[in-house]
Amino acid sequence: MESSKKILDVLNSAEIKYEHYTHAPVLSALDRYPMELSFDACVCKNLLITTRNEARFLLCMLPAEKDADLKAMRDEFKTARLCFASTDALARLLDQVPGSVGVLSVINDLTERVEVVLDSSLENAPRIAMHPGVNTETVVMTGAELARFIGACGRKLHYFAF
Numbered sequence: 001m002e003s004s005k006k007i008l009d010v011l012n013s014a015e016i017k018y019e020h021y022t023h024a025p026v027l028s029a030l031d032r033y034p035m036e037l038s039f040d041a042c043v044c045k046n047l048l049i050t051t052r053n054e055a056r057f058l059l060c061m062l063p064a065e066k067d068a069d070l071k072a073m074r075d076e077f078k079t080a081r082l083c084f085a086s087t088d089a090l091a092r093l094l095d096q097v098p099g100s101v102g103v104l105s106v107i108n109d110l111t112e113r114v115e116v117v118l119d120s121s122l123e124n125a126p127r128i129a130m131h132p133g134v135n136t137e138t139v140v141m142t143g144a145e146l147a148r149f150i151g152a153c154g155r156k157l158h159y160f161a162f
Contacts, residue, residue, distance in 0.1 A: 003095060003133030007104045011139070014152040018141040025135045027099045029064035032129065041127035041140045046101050048085040048094065048114070049073065057085060057093060061103040061130070062119040062162040069162065073117075076160055095133075102131035103146070104139065107153050116150050120159040123147070 011018050023037055029045040032038050047068055049058045056079055060068060070082040090096050095108040106116055122128055125143040132139045141149075150157045 003105065003108060004137055007107055007132040010107055010152060011149060014148065016141065016145045016149050018139050018145060021138045022136060023138065027135065037138060039127070039129050039138060039140050041129035042122065042125050043129050046103055048090050048101065049082050050085040050089060051080040052083060053080070054089065057089070057114045058117050059103055059106055059114050060117045061122065063121065066119065066162045073160065100131055100133065100135045102133065104130060104132050104149065106150065106155055115158060116155050117158045117160050120161045123159055
């Protein structure tokens, strides 16, 4: 709950426009559809990806129906082989657990090691649904407002066609 409050406080202080909803827990992005929790927005999944030696971390947001091509990402970001980050890294860097992580959780990365990567289709999206650090809440905002939030957190934003 504390993570959600922190995120909502930053959204409000940066005057970022958003909608906020509370609901039953959503464990996977695709679960939103049968639960009728898409809020007429692009439903996305979030993945924390890293190099095997954990030299680089990429927090990726992409439409739930898409797959992350780690080989293509490796080539684009000119990095070593990529894999999914451990639960430990997720907790250590973003103060999150699987099923709750969202790109808004970048605010918890006090070491500034996590880079944010959004699918290029989200740049001008009119509505994107995401967790604000807990899976019992959803925040909906535009792609432009999401970019403003990431900037307010002092992070560089990458776009990538997943």
